[in-house]
Amino acid sequence: MTLLNTKIHLTDNQMHQNQDILGNISTAVVSLDSELRVVSLNSSGQDLLEASEARSLGQPMHKLVANPEALMEVLRQVRADRSPLARRGMPLMLLSGREIHADLMLTPVSNSEHGINILLELQPVDRLLKISREESLHHAQETTREMIRGLAHEIKNPLGGVRGAAQLLARELSSAELEEYTNIIIREADRLRDLVDRLLGPNQQMDSQCMSIHEVLEHICNLVRAETDNRVELVRDYDPSLPDIIGDRSQLVQAVLNIVRNALQAAPSEEDCVITLRTRPQRQFTIGNQLHRLLCRLDIEDNGSGIPVDMLHSVFMPMVTGRAEGTGLGLTIAQSIITRHGGMLECSSEPGHTRFSIYLPMDLNHA
Numbered sequence: 001m002t003l004l005n006t007k008i009h010l011t012d013n014q015m016h017q018n019q020d021i022l023g024n025i026s027t028a029v030v031s032l033d034s035e036l037r038v039v040s041l042n043s044s045g046q047d048l049l050e051a052s053e054a055r056s057l058g059q060p061m062h063k064l065v066a067n068p069e070a071l072m073e074v075l076r077q078v079r080a081d082r083s084p085l086a087r088r089g090m091p092l093m094l095l096s097g098r099e100i101h102a103d104l105m106l107t108p109v110s111n112s113e114h115g116i117n118i119l120l121e122l123q124p125v126d127r128l129l130k131i132s133r134e135e136s137l138h139h140a141q142e143t144t145r146e147m148i149r150g151l152a153h154e155i156k157n158p159l160g161g162v163r164g165a166a167q168l169l170a171r172e173l174s175s176a177e178l179e180e181y182t183n184i185i186i187r188e189a190d191r192l193r194d195l196v197d198r199l200l201g202p203n204q205q206m207d208s209q210c211m212s213i214h215e216v217l218e219h220i221c222n223l224v225r226a227e228t229d230n231r232v233e234l235v236r237d238y239d240p241s242l243p244d245i246i247g248d249r250s251q252l253v254q255a256v257l258n259i260v261r262n263a264l265q266a267a268p269s270e271e272d273c274v275i276t277l278r279t280r281p282q283r284q285f286t287i288g289n290q291l292h293r294l295l296c297r298l299d300i301e302d303n304g305s306g307i308p309v310d311m312l313h314s315v316f317m318p319m320v321t322g323r324a325e326g327t328g329l330g331l332t333i334a335q336s337i338i339t340r341h342g343g344m345l346e347c348s349s350e351p352g353h354t355r356f357s358i359y360l361p362m363d364l365n366h367a
Helices: 003-008 012-024 043-049 069-081 127-172 176-200 213-228 249-266 330-340
Strands: 028-032 038-041 085-093 099-111 115-124 208-211 233-237 245-248 274-287 290-302 344-350 353-361
Touching (some): 028 043, 038 043, 069 085, 069 099, 213 233, 213 274, 213 290, 249 274, 249 290, 249 330, 274 353, 330 353
Parallel strands (some): 233 274
Antiparallel strands (some): 028 038, 028 115, 099 115, 208 245, 274 290, 290 353, 344 353
Protein backbone atom coordinates (compact mmCIF):
# COMPACT_ATOMS: atom_id res chain seq x y z
CA MET A 1 0.00 0.00 0.00
CA THR A 2 1.38 3.42 -0.96
CA LEU A 3 1.93 6.20 1.53
CA LEU A 4 -0.98 8.10 -0.03
CA ASN A 5 -3.30 5.16 0.37
CA THR A 6 -2.13 4.69 3.93
CA LYS A 7 -3.06 8.30 4.70
CA ILE A 8 -6.47 7.97 3.06
CA HIS A 9 -7.42 4.64 4.57
CA LEU A 10 -7.07 5.53 8.22
CA THR A 11 -8.23 2.90 10.62
CA ASP A 12 -11.17 3.63 12.89
CA ASN A 13 -8.80 3.65 15.85
CA GLN A 14 -6.62 6.34 14.25
CA MET A 15 -9.68 8.44 13.43
CA HIS A 16 -10.87 8.22 17.03
CA GLN A 17 -7.40 9.18 18.23
CA ASN A 18 -7.41 12.24 15.97
CA GLN A 19 -10.84 13.21 17.27
CA ASP A 20 -9.64 12.82 20.85
CA ILE A 21 -6.64 15.05 20.16
CA LEU A 22 -8.80 17.77 18.62
CA GLY A 23 -11.29 17.44 21.44
CA ASN A 24 -8.69 17.96 24.14
CA ILE A 25 -6.54 20.76 22.78
CA SER A 26 -7.21 24.27 24.10
CA THR A 27 -7.09 25.90 20.65
CA ALA A 28 -10.42 26.33 18.87
CA VAL A 29 -10.33 24.55 15.51
CA VAL A 30 -12.95 25.00 12.77
CA SER A 31 -12.82 23.06 9.49
CA LEU A 32 -14.49 24.76 6.53
CA ASP A 33 -15.27 23.42 3.07
CA SER A 34 -14.70 25.30 -0.19
CA GLU A 35 -17.99 27.17 0.28
CA LEU A 36 -16.87 28.26 3.78
CA ARG A 37 -19.41 26.03 5.49
CA VAL A 38 -18.59 24.34 8.80
CA VAL A 39 -17.40 20.76 8.41
CA SER A 40 -16.23 20.21 12.00
CA LEU A 41 -15.89 22.18 15.23
CA ASN A 42 -13.84 20.88 18.15
CA SER A 43 -14.76 21.23 21.84
CA SER A 44 -12.70 24.37 22.40
CA GLY A 45 -14.27 25.90 19.31
CA GLN A 46 -17.75 25.19 20.63
CA ASP A 47 -16.86 26.89 23.91
CA LEU A 48 -15.20 29.90 22.31
CA LEU A 49 -17.97 30.54 19.77
CA GLU A 50 -20.73 29.42 22.17
CA ALA A 51 -22.17 27.14 19.50
CA SER A 52 -22.63 23.38 19.50
CA GLU A 53 -21.15 21.29 16.71
CA ALA A 54 -24.53 19.70 15.97
CA ARG A 55 -26.09 23.11 15.28
CA SER A 56 -23.06 24.45 13.40
CA LEU A 57 -22.38 21.63 10.92
CA GLY A 58 -23.27 22.69 7.39
CA GLN A 59 -23.82 26.32 8.42
CA PRO A 60 -21.98 29.11 6.61
CA MET A 61 -19.24 30.50 8.83
CA HIS A 62 -20.72 33.98 8.74
CA LYS A 63 -23.74 32.73 10.71
CA LEU A 64 -21.61 31.83 13.75
CA VAL A 65 -20.70 35.45 14.58
CA ALA A 66 -22.65 38.70 14.59
CA ASN A 67 -19.92 40.75 12.85
CA PRO A 68 -18.64 38.42 10.12
CA GLU A 69 -17.30 41.01 7.65
CA ALA A 70 -13.61 41.04 8.67
CA LEU A 71 -13.54 37.28 9.28
CA MET A 72 -15.12 36.44 5.95
CA GLU A 73 -12.74 38.79 4.16
CA VAL A 74 -9.65 36.91 5.38
CA LEU A 75 -11.30 33.53 4.71
CA ARG A 76 -11.97 34.50 1.09
CA GLN A 77 -8.44 35.84 0.77
CA VAL A 78 -6.95 32.52 1.94
CA ARG A 79 -9.24 30.61 -0.42
CA ALA A 80 -8.25 32.80 -3.35
CA ASP A 81 -4.49 33.00 -2.63
CA ARG A 82 -4.19 29.40 -1.40
CA SER A 83 -1.63 30.47 1.18
CA PRO A 84 -1.72 30.56 5.01
CA LEU A 85 -2.61 33.78 6.77
CA ALA A 86 -2.48 35.01 10.37
CA ARG A 87 -4.48 37.76 12.04
CA ARG A 88 -3.86 39.06 15.55
CA GLY A 89 -6.49 40.24 17.99
CA MET A 90 -9.48 40.13 15.65
CA PRO A 91 -12.66 41.27 17.44
CA LEU A 92 -15.53 38.80 17.11
CA MET A 93 -19.04 39.51 18.34
CA LEU A 94 -20.75 36.27 19.36
CA LEU A 95 -24.44 35.69 18.76
CA SER A 96 -24.98 35.98 22.53
CA GLY A 97 -23.77 39.59 22.37
CA ARG A 98 -20.42 38.92 24.02
CA GLU A 99 -17.32 40.27 22.29
CA ILE A 100 -14.06 38.32 22.22
CA HIS A 101 -10.64 39.03 20.71
CA ALA A 102 -8.81 36.12 19.10
CA ASP A 103 -5.63 35.39 17.21
CA LEU A 104 -6.46 33.63 13.93
CA MET A 105 -4.40 31.18 11.92
CA LEU A 106 -5.91 30.18 8.57
CA THR A 107 -4.46 27.29 6.60
CA PRO A 108 -5.70 26.20 3.14
CA VAL A 109 -6.06 22.46 2.63
CA SER A 110 -6.14 21.22 -0.96
CA ASN A 111 -9.10 19.07 -1.92
CA SER A 112 -8.85 17.86 -5.52
CA GLU A 113 -12.56 17.06 -5.74
CA HIS A 114 -14.07 20.15 -4.13
CA GLY A 115 -11.45 22.89 -4.33
CA ILE A 116 -9.81 24.43 -1.26
CA ASN A 117 -10.86 23.67 2.31
CA ILE A 118 -9.71 25.91 5.18
CA LEU A 119 -8.53 25.04 8.65
CA LEU A 120 -9.31 27.94 11.00
CA GLU A 121 -7.55 28.09 14.38
CA LEU A 122 -8.66 30.63 16.99
CA GLN A 123 -6.85 31.43 20.23
CA PRO A 124 -8.48 33.97 22.59
CA VAL A 125 -5.80 36.52 23.40
CA ASP A 126 -7.02 37.04 26.96
CA ARG A 127 -6.94 33.35 27.90
CA LEU A 128 -3.74 33.48 29.96
CA LEU A 129 -4.86 36.68 31.66
CA LYS A 130 -8.19 35.05 32.46
CA ILE A 131 -6.51 32.00 34.03
CA SER A 132 -4.28 34.26 36.12
CA ARG A 133 -7.28 36.33 37.24
CA GLU A 134 -9.24 33.20 38.17
CA GLU A 135 -6.33 31.88 40.25
CA SER A 136 -6.08 35.20 42.10
CA LEU A 137 -9.84 35.29 42.65
CA HIS A 138 -9.88 31.72 43.93
CA HIS A 139 -7.03 32.43 46.36
CA ALA A 140 -8.74 35.61 47.59
CA GLN A 141 -11.98 33.72 48.18
CA GLU A 142 -10.21 31.04 50.20
CA THR A 143 -8.47 33.70 52.32
CA THR A 144 -11.75 35.52 52.94
CA ARG A 145 -13.51 32.33 54.01
CA GLU A 146 -10.79 31.46 56.51
CA MET A 147 -10.92 34.97 57.97
CA ILE A 148 -14.72 34.80 58.31
CA ARG A 149 -14.57 31.41 60.05
CA GLY A 150 -12.07 32.67 62.59
CA LEU A 151 -13.97 35.90 63.23
CA ALA A 152 -17.32 34.13 63.50
CA HIS A 153 -16.08 31.69 66.15
CA GLU A 154 -14.54 34.53 68.14
CA ILE A 155 -17.94 36.25 68.17
CA LYS A 156 -20.01 33.15 69.02
CA ASN A 157 -18.01 32.17 72.11
CA PRO A 158 -18.62 35.37 74.18
CA LEU A 159 -22.11 35.65 72.69
CA GLY A 160 -23.07 32.36 74.33
CA GLY A 161 -21.82 33.70 77.65
CA VAL A 162 -23.85 36.90 77.31
CA ARG A 163 -27.01 34.93 76.53
CA GLY A 164 -26.46 32.52 79.42
CA ALA A 165 -25.84 35.37 81.86
CA ALA A 166 -29.04 37.09 80.70
CA GLN A 167 -31.03 33.89 81.31
CA LEU A 168 -29.60 33.52 84.83
CA LEU A 169 -30.34 37.16 85.57
CA ALA A 170 -33.93 36.77 84.37
CA ARG A 171 -34.51 34.00 86.92
CA GLU A 172 -33.39 36.29 89.75
CA LEU A 173 -35.60 39.23 88.78
CA SER A 174 -39.02 39.60 90.33
CA SER A 175 -40.17 42.51 88.20
CA ALA A 176 -41.79 41.73 84.83
CA GLU A 177 -40.68 45.14 83.60
CA LEU A 178 -37.03 44.30 84.29
CA GLU A 179 -37.42 40.87 82.69
CA GLU A 180 -38.27 42.61 79.44
CA TYR A 181 -34.70 44.00 79.35
CA THR A 182 -33.18 40.55 79.75
CA ASN A 183 -35.53 39.22 77.04
CA ILE A 184 -34.21 41.92 74.70
CA ILE A 185 -30.64 40.79 75.46
CA ILE A 186 -31.55 37.16 74.75
CA ARG A 187 -33.38 37.98 71.51
CA GLU A 188 -30.53 40.15 70.23
CA ALA A 189 -27.99 37.49 71.17
CA ASP A 190 -30.02 34.92 69.21
CA ARG A 191 -30.23 37.30 66.25
CA LEU A 192 -26.45 37.79 66.24
CA ARG A 193 -25.90 34.03 66.56
CA ASP A 194 -28.12 33.41 63.53
CA LEU A 195 -26.25 36.11 61.63
CA VAL A 196 -22.91 34.48 62.44
CA ASP A 197 -24.25 31.07 61.38
CA ARG A 198 -25.23 32.58 58.03
CA LEU A 199 -21.76 34.06 57.72
CA LEU A 200 -20.27 30.60 58.18
CA GLY A 201 -22.56 29.23 55.46
CA PRO A 202 -23.91 25.68 55.27
CA ASN A 203 -22.22 23.51 57.87
CA GLN A 204 -24.05 20.26 57.29
CA GLN A 205 -22.41 17.46 55.31
CA MET A 206 -23.20 17.56 51.62
CA ASP A 207 -25.86 15.13 50.44
CA SER A 208 -24.35 14.48 47.01
CA GLN A 209 -26.55 12.89 44.40
CA CYS A 210 -26.92 12.68 40.65
CA MET A 211 -29.34 15.30 39.35
CA SER A 212 -30.36 17.34 36.34
CA ILE A 213 -29.36 20.99 36.66
CA HIS A 214 -32.42 21.83 34.58
CA GLU A 215 -34.73 20.20 37.12
CA VAL A 216 -33.12 22.38 39.81
CA LEU A 217 -33.67 25.49 37.69
CA GLU A 218 -37.30 24.59 36.96
CA HIS A 219 -37.90 24.23 40.70
CA ILE A 220 -36.40 27.70 41.24
CA CYS A 221 -38.57 29.17 38.47
CA ASN A 222 -41.67 27.79 40.17
CA LEU A 223 -40.58 29.32 43.49
CA VAL A 224 -39.95 32.72 41.89
CA ARG A 225 -43.30 32.67 40.09
CA ALA A 226 -45.06 31.91 43.37
CA GLU A 227 -43.18 34.63 45.28
CA THR A 228 -43.84 37.31 42.63
CA ASP A 229 -47.33 36.25 41.62
CA ASN A 230 -45.98 35.49 38.14
CA ARG A 231 -45.05 39.14 37.49
CA VAL A 232 -41.40 38.46 36.59
CA GLU A 233 -40.38 37.39 33.08
CA LEU A 234 -38.20 34.28 33.26
CA VAL A 235 -36.30 33.33 30.09
CA ARG A 236 -34.97 29.77 30.04
CA ASP A 237 -32.19 28.92 27.59
CA TYR A 238 -31.13 25.36 28.37
CA ASP A 239 -28.72 23.09 26.53
CA PRO A 240 -30.47 19.68 26.55
CA SER A 241 -27.20 17.88 25.79
CA LEU A 242 -25.80 18.59 29.27
CA PRO A 243 -25.34 15.40 31.31
CA ASP A 244 -26.43 15.16 34.94
CA ILE A 245 -24.23 16.67 37.62
CA ILE A 246 -23.26 15.44 41.08
CA GLY A 247 -24.07 17.76 43.98
CA ASP A 248 -26.25 18.65 46.94
CA ARG A 249 -29.62 19.59 45.47
CA SER A 250 -30.92 21.68 48.38
CA GLN A 251 -27.68 23.67 48.64
CA LEU A 252 -27.57 24.33 44.89
CA VAL A 253 -31.19 25.49 45.01
CA GLN A 254 -30.26 27.90 47.81
CA ALA A 255 -27.22 29.24 45.94
CA VAL A 256 -29.05 29.92 42.67
CA LEU A 257 -32.14 31.24 44.48
CA ASN A 258 -29.98 33.74 46.39
CA ILE A 259 -28.62 35.09 43.09
CA VAL A 260 -32.08 35.24 41.48
CA ARG A 261 -33.53 37.05 44.49
CA ASN A 262 -30.62 39.47 44.35
CA ALA A 263 -31.62 40.23 40.75
CA LEU A 264 -35.24 40.74 41.81
CA GLN A 265 -34.22 43.19 44.51
CA ALA A 266 -32.07 45.15 42.04
CA ALA A 267 -34.96 45.59 39.60
CA PRO A 268 -36.97 48.84 39.70
CA SER A 269 -40.15 46.75 39.69
CA GLU A 270 -41.09 43.11 39.32
CA GLU A 271 -43.07 43.84 36.15
CA ASP A 272 -39.96 45.28 34.46
CA CYS A 273 -37.61 42.53 35.62
CA VAL A 274 -36.32 40.01 33.07
CA ILE A 275 -34.18 37.16 34.37
CA THR A 276 -32.46 34.72 32.00
CA LEU A 277 -31.25 31.27 33.07
CA ARG A 278 -28.81 29.80 30.55
CA THR A 279 -26.88 26.51 30.67
CA ARG A 280 -23.95 25.55 28.48
CA PRO A 281 -21.12 23.01 28.61
CA GLN A 282 -17.71 24.53 29.34
CA ARG A 283 -14.60 22.61 28.31
CA GLN A 284 -10.94 22.99 29.22
CA PHE A 285 -11.61 25.43 32.09
CA THR A 286 -9.24 26.17 34.96
CA ILE A 287 -10.47 26.68 38.54
CA GLY A 288 -7.60 27.55 40.86
CA ASN A 289 -4.82 25.25 39.70
CA GLN A 290 -7.15 22.50 38.47
CA LEU A 291 -7.88 22.10 34.76
CA HIS A 292 -11.29 20.54 34.12
CA ARG A 293 -12.15 18.87 30.85
CA LEU A 294 -15.89 19.47 31.22
CA LEU A 295 -18.00 21.73 33.41
CA CYS A 296 -21.57 22.92 33.54
CA ARG A 297 -21.78 26.70 33.13
CA LEU A 298 -24.93 28.36 34.43
CA ASP A 299 -25.46 32.03 33.59
CA ILE A 300 -28.02 34.07 35.55
CA GLU A 301 -28.63 37.38 33.80
CA ASP A 302 -30.89 40.31 34.67
CA ASN A 303 -31.75 43.70 33.16
CA GLY A 304 -31.44 45.67 36.38
CA SER A 305 -29.50 48.85 37.02
CA GLY A 306 -26.24 46.96 37.43
CA ILE A 307 -23.69 46.80 40.22
CA PRO A 308 -21.65 49.98 40.90
CA VAL A 309 -18.07 49.71 39.65
CA ASP A 310 -16.63 50.40 43.10
CA MET A 311 -18.62 47.46 44.55
CA LEU A 312 -18.01 44.94 41.78
CA HIS A 313 -14.67 43.67 43.12
CA SER A 314 -16.15 43.06 46.60
CA VAL A 315 -19.63 41.85 45.67
CA PHE A 316 -19.06 38.43 47.30
CA MET A 317 -17.71 39.87 50.54
CA PRO A 318 -20.02 39.55 53.57
CA MET A 319 -22.00 42.64 54.61
CA VAL A 320 -21.44 44.29 51.20
CA THR A 321 -24.81 45.48 49.89
CA GLY A 322 -26.26 48.40 48.00
CA ARG A 323 -29.60 48.23 49.83
CA ALA A 324 -30.26 49.76 53.23
CA GLU A 325 -32.36 46.77 54.28
CA GLY A 326 -29.98 44.15 52.90
CA THR A 327 -27.70 41.92 54.98
CA GLY A 328 -25.07 41.45 52.27
CA LEU A 329 -24.93 37.68 52.89
CA GLY A 330 -26.89 36.19 49.98
CA LEU A 331 -24.06 36.24 47.46
CA THR A 332 -21.49 35.28 50.11
CA ILE A 333 -23.50 32.15 50.94
CA ALA A 334 -23.99 31.37 47.23
CA GLN A 335 -20.25 31.60 46.65
CA SER A 336 -19.53 29.37 49.66
CA ILE A 337 -21.92 26.68 48.36
CA ILE A 338 -20.48 26.75 44.84
CA THR A 339 -16.96 26.52 46.23
CA ARG A 340 -17.93 23.47 48.31
CA HIS A 341 -18.93 21.84 45.03
CA GLY A 342 -15.45 22.52 43.62
CA GLY A 343 -16.84 25.25 41.37
CA MET A 344 -16.50 28.97 40.84
CA LEU A 345 -18.88 31.93 40.86
CA GLU A 346 -18.09 35.00 38.74
CA CYS A 347 -19.86 38.29 38.15
CA SER A 348 -19.82 40.91 35.40
CA SER A 349 -22.07 43.94 35.34
CA GLU A 350 -22.91 47.10 33.45
CA PRO A 351 -26.04 49.26 33.49
CA GLY A 352 -28.94 47.21 32.17
CA HIS A 353 -27.13 43.87 32.21
CA THR A 354 -25.66 41.84 35.07
CA ARG A 355 -24.44 38.26 34.69
CA PHE A 356 -23.52 35.77 37.40
CA SER A 357 -21.77 32.68 36.00
CA ILE A 358 -21.61 29.45 37.98
CA TYR A 359 -19.08 26.81 36.91
CA LEU A 360 -19.67 23.31 38.28
CA PRO A 361 -17.24 20.45 37.54
CA MET A 362 -18.86 17.34 36.11
CA ASP A 363 -16.47 14.83 37.68
CA LEU A 364 -17.17 12.82 40.80
CA ASN A 365 -14.10 13.78 42.81
CA HIS A 366 -15.43 17.30 43.38
CA ALA A 367 -18.87 16.26 44.54
